[in-house]
Amino acid sequence: MWLTQLLALPLFQMAFFVYLARFVSPTVTNVTFIAVGNALQVASFSSIFAVCNITSEEKWQGTLIPLIATPANRFPLFLGRASFQILNGIATIAVGFFYANYIFGVDMSRTDFAALTIVILITSLTMTGFGLMLGSVGLFMRTAMIIANIFLFIGLLVCGVNFPVTDLPVWLQPVSYAIPMTYGTLAARAAVNGAGIVELTPVLLQEAGAGVASILAGYVLFVGFELLARRRGTLEEY
């Protein structure tokens, strides 16, 4: 089942937007822009959707209360539960780039693969941090699935995946730059065009900054919502 998700989702998401782009404006540049953006964005299925739903799944399985009752430090507990999804995200992005290259004809002859690997690693890490931040809300809400679904797809619109962020209304652009994926798509396209790690450092630092801010905000929210949920007795609500 996991393999179905790993192999099918990147293919069909990329296919949808690439064929749509070919229908509207059949230029190679456009298709490359979209294929690379989607190759990276497909990681959201693991780093946002799966991570965000961790607390909800534990509610459904009846394991949240025993978990919260442990004396374990919340920070490693908070990060550790999502760490598998970092690897899952990396694998999903790798599959996405394979499709971009071999099925949708993205020219990767000039790609700096070392730089691209670092971009993929940082994007998966930071987006998992972003997913954890969203998932913290699931401690207090009856389910995090609603918010998980919203942020799973909203990235397609605001993170420069299918068109540049500058095409968005000005008031919406700050939202784009609060999400690590936006920097990831910029860096990935530059790496595919041959930019090295030195050239990418500024944008990768911005991405890492957005990711660290998400993790810290997520941790604070996790602890805060845990206290609130304990006080109100809503931990088991779903």
Added chain:
Amino acid sequence: MAELQTLWGSFRMSMLSFFADPQWIIPNIIAPFVFTAVALIFFGNVSGSLALYAVLGGGMMGMWGNTLYGSGFALAFDRWNGTIEYVLATPSRLVWIVAGRSASSAFLGLVNALAILVVAVLGYGTQLGIANPLLFLLALMLTLTSLSALGIVFCSSFLLTRSAQVLTNGLEMPIYVASGSMFPIALLPFWTHPLSLSLGPTWGIDAMRYAADATYAGMGFGYWTDLLMVLFSTIVYLAIGFWLFIIVENKARRDATLEEY
């Protein structure tokens, strides 16, 4: 008659459950909304009737999203809530219960489709003139029925798996692509065309475009042929769905895997 009572009872319960907790409509419609928004931004620089593809495609995707999630979670929620055995223990056949739930999802899917049309027209200023409203409505209703029947087919397999949620997520986009919801299927590789043409929604969206735009050339079969194909595929899906449910229901009871999740 008893089957119709089951169907109605299931439809009613499903609608009551939805109105008791309407937030669940968000996961069902967010993808179609976002995809339509991206498409409208793509189509923003294109003149002519191309925007029709985005708007009608978005509507169809909204219907499919809701129907698929409705079918996918129809039994998954019973599993999580520990009520699936009670549902199967009733003397009514499961397929009629699922059909009622699927019909309610399809009905809500219609609301989704209308919401997407309204947002596209009001929010993005898309021009959407329907050349023949009656034929459009007919094609819309038949496409909705076809999507609902397709949902029943998939739902039968969801009874066997612990991961209906993963399957549901995985089946959403293939239909968007294969049915040519927002672009002509001629753009897809030739070997995929038989798959596309075996899907009722492919014919349904083509029929809707014929009815909406008098100058639309489409797949070349014409409105009425498209409509007949939608009807034919719906009958085939229902036959397969009912047959699969007999097999799957017996297997799930025999293997005692109903409560696994």
